[in-house]
Amino acid sequence: MEYRSDGTIACVKEEETAPPSPKAALSFKQWKKFVLRILSQKSSGSLAKVKRKALEKAADKCLKRGAGRPLNGELELQWEHFLSSKIAAKLLVVDGKQVHLKASLGHDAGGIPAAETGTGGSVAGDAASRQRSKKRKQRSEEPSSGGAPAGAASPSKRAPKHPAQPRGADADGAASAPSPRTEEGGESGGLGAAGRPAANSVPADVMVLTATEPGEEDVIVLPEELQLPWGKDAKRTDVKHGPFSEAEKNIIRRALKWFANENGLPVDDLRWLFEERRSTKARGFWKFAARALPHRRITAVHLAGTRMLYPERKRTPFTKEEDEQLRTLVPKYGSQWVRIGKELGRYSGDCADRYRHLVSSETNNKGKWTDEEEQRLKTLVEEYLTEFGVKVVNDTTFLDGINWVRIAERHGTRNRIQCLEKWYDSTRGKSSVAYTPAISDELLVERVAAQVDAGAMYEYEVEWDSLVERMDAAKVKKRWRLLLHRLSGAQLMELPDKIVQLQRRFGTRTREQQERLQEDGGPPVAEPA
DNA sequence: ATAAGGCCGCATGCGGTAGT
DNA sequence: ACTACCGCATGCGGCCTTAT
Numbered sequence: 001m002e003y004r005s006d007g008t009i010a011c012v013k014e015e016e017t018a019p020p021s022p023k024a025a026l027s028f029k030q031w032k033k034f035v036l037r038i039l040s041q042k043s044s045g046s047l048a049k050v051k052r053k054a055l056e057k058a059a060d061k062c063l064k065r066g067a068g069r070p071l072n073g074e075l076e077l078q079w080e081h082f083l084s085s086k087i088a089a090k091l092l093v094v095d096g097k098q099v100h101l102k103a104s105l106g107h108d109a110g111g112i113p114a115a116e117t118g119t120g121g122s123v124a125g126d127a128a129s130r131q132r133s134k135k136r137k138q139r140s141e142e143p144s145s146g147g148a149p150a151g152a153a154s155p156s157k158r159a160p161k162h163p164a165q166p167r168g169a170d171a172d173g174a175a176s177a178p179s180p181r182t183e184e185g186g187e188s189g190g191l192g193a194a195g196r197p198a199a200n201s202v203p204a205d206v207m208v209l210t211a212t213e214p215g216e217e218d219v220i221v222l223p224e225e226l227q228l229p230w231g232k233d234a235k236r237t238d239v240k241h242g243p244f245s246e247a248e249k250n251i252i253r254r255a256l257k258w259f260a261n262e263n264g265l266p267v268d269d270l271r272w273l274f275e276e277r278r279s280t281k282a283r284g285f286w287k288f289a290a291r292a293l294p295h296r297r298i299t300a301v302h303l304a305g306t307r308m309l310y311p312e313r314k315r316t317p318f319t320k321e322e323d324e325q326l327r328t329l330v331p332k333y334g335s336q337w338v339r340i341g342k343e344l345g346r347y348s349g350d351c352a353d354r355y356r357h358l359v360s361s362e363t364n365n366k367g368k369w370t371d372e373e374e375q376r377l378k379t380l381v382e383e384y385l386t387e388f389g390v391k392v393v394n395d396t397t398f399l400d401g402i403n404w405v406r407i408a409e410r411h412g413t414r415n416r417i418q419c420l421e422k423w424y425d426s427t428r429g430k431s432s433v434a435y436t437p438a439i440s441d442e443l444l445v446e447r448v449a450a451q452v453d454a455g456a457m458y459e460y461e462v463e464w465d466s467l468v469e470r471m472d473a474a475k476v477k478k479r480w481r482l483l484l485h486r487l488s489g490a491q492l493m494e495l496p497d498k499i500v501q502l503q504r505r506f507g508t509r510t511r512e513q514q515e516r517l518q519e520d521g522g523p524p525v526a527e528p529a
Numbered sequence: 530a531t532a533a534g535g536c537c538g539c540a541t542g543c544g545g546t547a548g549t
Numbered sequence: 550a551c552t553a554c555c556g557c558a559t560g561c562g563g564c565c566t567t568a569t
Contacts, residue, residue, distance in 0.1 A: 244538090283546095286556070300538065302557075307537075317534075335559070350535080352559070357534055366532065404562070418532080420563075 031079070034058060051079055244304045248293055252305045255289035270311050313347045318354050322346070326355050360408075360415040369422060373411075377419055380407050445502045452499050462495075 034054040058079075260267045265282075273282045290301040307313070318326070322344055329340045341348035365373070384407060404416035411419060451462045 283555080297539085298555095299540080299557090303538070306557090315535080338558070348558075349537095353536070354534080356561090361533070364532095368530070416562085417534090421531080 030061065031058070055079060244296075248296070249304070249308055251292045252289050252301065252308065255292050256285070256305075256309065259285050259288055270309055274306070274310060307347070307349065310347045314345070314350070318346075323354070323358060326351060326358065330355055360417070364408075364415040364418060365413040369414075373413060374422070376411060377407070377414070377422060380410050381423060445499065448495075449499045449503065452496050456495065 031054065034057040035050060037057070038050050038053045256270075256273075257267055259265070265272050273285065286302040286305065287298060289305060290296060290298040293301055325344055326340070329343055333339050335352070337348035337352045341351045344351060346354075369377075404420045408414060408416040408419050414422070448462055456462045
């Protein structure tokens with residue numbers, strides 16, 4: 001099967017079915033090397049040319065590693081993933097139909113607002129999609145993506161999430177930032193540079209390329225072997241977590257289109273996918289789509305895709321009438337949210353979420369927290385941590401793994417969100433009550449830094465599981481997130497940059513080490529807030 | 530500072546289905 | 550009949566934005 005950047009998909013025969021070799025999997029770092037080397041040789045060209053050369057180099061590398069000849073399409077897929085990664089975003093700045101590849105990473109990129117593009121390469125298409133992402137209020141006007149050409153209609157359903165991000169006048173959503181919601185979004189859909197404060201020209205060492213050459217098609221061939229059993233992929237270790245990038249969403253859209261074509265199903269009416277449960281028509285679709293996203297779990301693809309493709313999913317606030325209906329329907333149907341959703345004309349998950357909020361807001365105090373309430377929260381959290389969450393490692397205490405529903409129940413006057421937000425604020429020094437600080441910050445930073453030194457470029461490449469003894473990955477990551485809360489602008493930073501910043505505040509890394517890190521790819525380090 | 534609430538991503542478990 | 554797998558719904562924790 002072939003996915004083309006214009007959204008059309010054709011079927012080709014797989015040449016062979018040999019099992020994929022792990023040796024054929026090249027790291028983003030490796031791809032980056034290829035690209036930089038190619039860029040150093042020329043001053044202009046097309047993205048397709050760069051791709052072709054990079055693929056050649058990659059194939060060579062595979063042979064040298066003893067991985068044999070890569071499977072048909074395997075490297076193209078890796079290339080696509082590389083392009084959608086943050087590391088590629090550092091290399092790429094999209095400007096209309098042109099793609100500028102930065103030849104070095106020694107400085108921060110000037111942001112160049114993406115302009116409308118036609119059916120250029122996938123990268124330009126993604127940027128254009130992002131550019132079209134509208135503010136929250138406008139979302140309801142967006143069409144359901146079912147029948148839209150892949151890469152053309154890719155509404156970023158969520159508004160940009162960077163409160164700290166300086167942005168120019170963006171009444172029209174121009175230069176809309178990508179959405180790396182947290183450190184966990186390894187691939188943001190790219191173009192982190194494009195979301196930065198605008199500089200108006202292309203830096204001198206930027207290479208100007210066209211997205212594609214006339215007549216060239218950006219064809220991605222997906223290997224059959226990337227398929228994973230639904231139930232077993234939970235055992236995978238190289239899984240990407242966090243927000244789906246636009247590139248990933250586009251892959252799902254393209255997969256949908258292919259699947260529909262192949263099976264004679266409509267793309268403008270997706271009832272076959274959502275209403276005919278387990279129908280033979282739709283059988284295998286999600287598995288198929290997930291195959292194109294080998295770093296994602298099938299269940300994650302399924303959920304993200306469902307929410308993205310759900311026909312006419314309303315993205316407007318629940319009306320009072322709908323709330324009343326919910327209150328009537330829930331006693332009647334219990335938690336049969338699909339049924340409730342059908343009656344309300346809403347997506348089931350939205351109904352469940354809405355009801356949850358309705359209920360939780362009924363029983364809590366509002367307004368300013370009293371000192372007594374804050375103190376009570378502090379006591380409860382500390383008790384909770386003593387009972388469940390505290391792990392002692394080298395005389396350091398880690399907080400997290402807090403069940404906020406439970407805390408809220410015990411607290412009595414505040415709901416889970418209020419408690420959670422209050423606690424997080426306290427860690428940012430916004431509370432009148434001083435909570436126990438985590439004294440393990442330095443150790444945590446140093447351990448993550450060690451992984452960065454060892455080649456990890458993203459949070460999802462960090463081996464969280466083994467990072468802290470007797471502490472599972474989820475809790476360590478939560479701890480990490482808490483730490484980042486205290487770092488202003490962390491959302492806009494790459495992992496190495498975060499390390500530099502964190503070490504400035506908490507760590508012991510030498511100046512020389514910091515400089516080396518920066519030279520290695522980070523933007524200039526700003527003074528901590 | 531706080532409330533409100535939309536929406537996301539993940540884990541889990543269950544019922545249906547295909548394979549033996 | 551038994552088993553493994555598929556597809557999905559649900560519950561939950563949490564992020565982020567907007568309004569007050």
